[in-house]
Amino acid sequence: MKSTNELSFATRAIHVGYDDSEAKGALNPPVYMSSTFTFQNTNEGGARFSGKSKGHFYSRISNPTLEVLEKRFAALEETEAGLCFASGMGAITSVLWTFLSAGDEIITDDTLYGCTFAFIHHGLSRFGIKVTSIDMSDPKQLKAAISDNTKIVYFESPANPNMKLVDIAAIAKIAKANNALTVVDNTYCTPYLQQPLNLGADIVVHSATKFLSGHGDLIAGLAAGREELMTRVRLEGLKDMTGAVMDPLTAHQLLRGLKTLSIRMDRHCSTALELAKLLETHPLIAKVSYPGLTSFAQNDLANSQMRGGGGVMTIELSGGFGQATRFMDALQMIKRAVSLGDADSLIQHPASMTHSAYTEKERAAHGISESLLRLSVGLEDVRDIWNDLHQALQIAGQPIICAA
Numbered sequence: 001m002k003s004t005n006e007l008s009f010a011t012r013a014i015h016v017g018y019d020d021s022e023a024k025g026a027l028n029p030p031v032y033m034s035s036t037f038t039f040q041n042t043n044e045g046g047a048r049f050s051g052k053s054k055g056h057f058y059s060r061i062s063n064p065t066l067e068v069l070e071k072r073f074a075a076l077e078e079t080e081a082g083l084c085f086a087s088g089m090g091a092i093t094s095v096l097w098t099f100l101s102a103g104d105e106i107i108t109d110d111t112l113y114g115c116t117f118a119f120i121h122h123g124l125s126r127f128g129i130k131v132t133s134i135d136m137s138d139p140k141q142l143k144a145a146i147s148d149n150t151k152i153v154y155f156e157s158p159a160n161p162n163m164k165l166v167d168i169a170a171i172a173k174i175a176k177a178n179n180a181l182t183v184v185d186n187t188y189c190t191p192y193l194q195q196p197l198n199l200g201a202d203i204v205v206h207s208a209t210k211f212l213s214g215h216g217d218l219i220a221g222l223a224a225g226r227e228e229l230m231t232r233v234r235l236e237g238l239k240d241m242t243g244a245v246m247d248p249l250t251a252h253q254l255l256r257g258l259k260t261l262s263i264r265m266d267r268h269c270s271t272a273l274e275l276a277k278l279l280e281t282h283p284l285i286a287k288v289s290y291p292g293l294t295s296f297a298q299n300d301l302a303n304s305q306m307r308g309g310g311g312v313m314t315i316e317l318s319g320g321f322g323q324a325t326r327f328m329d330a331l332q333m334i335k336r337a338v339s340l341g342d343a344d345s346l347i348q349h350p351a352s353m354t355h356s357a358y359t360e361k362e363r364a365a366h367g368i369s370e371s372l373l374r375l376s377v378g379l380e381d382v383r384d385i386w387n388d389l390h391q392a393l394q395i396a397g398q399p400i401i402c403a404a
């Protein structure tokens with residue numbers, strides 16, 4: 001077989017990191033359900049603990065099934081090393097605890113997934129870490145804010161929930177010039193649509209609960225970056241500070257999910273684009289935010305750093321929150337649920353659900369409208385999704401008759 005970097009993305013997602021001759025020819029890697037690993041003698045144990053010899057010794061630090069996933073995921077992000085976590089929040093907290101100390105500063109974009117926002121703004125700030133939030137879609141704001149104390153520059157692109165994009169290369173360049181690490185949450189895109197490390201970022205973090213696994217049946221996180229950085233996260237943030245280790249069965253399910261990632265992402269993108277175009281011409285829709293639309297304010301940036309628009313969009317109805325609720329409640333096939341990136345289409349109301357960790361004031365200050373709905377486009381037939389959206393819009397558009 002060709003070496004990893006000569007293989008295409010879809011092939012890497014199926015083959016990298018596993019040699020079946022080491023597992024009696026099993027097509028899929030064995031699931032090593034073992035918390036601990038034995039040593040031949042005392043010396044060997046000591047050498048593993050000190051890092052002098054390679055090998056597994058305890059599954060909070062490493063495990064052979066997770067190792068396959070880590071190698072495969074690093075190959076997809078085109079970097080040296082990957083790392084598994086129990087959840088996306090496990091990945092984010094482990095990375096940030098590793099590189100931040102009291103007195104340091106983290107600069108974040110002003111729009112973040114609700115629990116990430118809560119962890120950084122309400123959590124890290126309790127431990128003497130300065131938190132500064134700016135509109136990172138304007139790199140000049142980072143230039144003005146960054147200082148010698150800034151250790152991490154953190155953002156999502158597209159941002160959850162308002163779909164704002166950040167110019168990854170421009171931001172990473174400014175951070176690098178100031179010796180700060182750029183950490184990008186790449187959950188919405190997956191490495192199939194966007195590779196932040198190739199644009200200059202240092203670490204990517206993911207909620208693997210979403211597109212990477214793709215079926216809404218597990219909670220998991222992944223990170224990737226240079227070996228030296230990932231080793232620090234493994235031995236500090238993961239081993240000692242969060243303990244947020246992935247279960248080997250989850251790694252097995254994720255390896256299965258990754259095998260179909262490229263074809264699933266192509267389908268998410270084509271269906272979402274078709275629906276976004278139909279929705280934006282509907283009289284009841286005030287705004288659709290989807291990076292693949294030419295009407296999207298940052299469509300040029302989307303075309304330059306993303307390979308497709310992704311599977312998530314936001315919708316605002318002309319009749320405001322009341323009408324949005326009637327629309328959401330009238331849906332028959334599309335499920336009302338948080339999370340995204342599943343085979344099933346999902347819809348939710350960020351202000352009262354995923355972003356309820358923000359106070360109302362914070363939502364207003366951070367660009368999260370109260371009437372926004374987020375649609376995660378699934379893998380159903382596009383006609384069936386449209387029919388459901390269309391019938392629900394018809395119901396939402398009917399005049400409300402008040403009983404006297």
Ligand code: 3LM
Pocket residue numbers: 087088089090113115116156160185187188206207208209219220221338339340353354
């Ligand atoms: C959600 N998001 O519905 P886990 N980063 C991003 C995310 O969207 C998420 C995480 C990290 C949602 C979850 S809300 C209760 C449900 C961009 C999760 C965190 O720890 O694997 O859930 O990832 O937007």
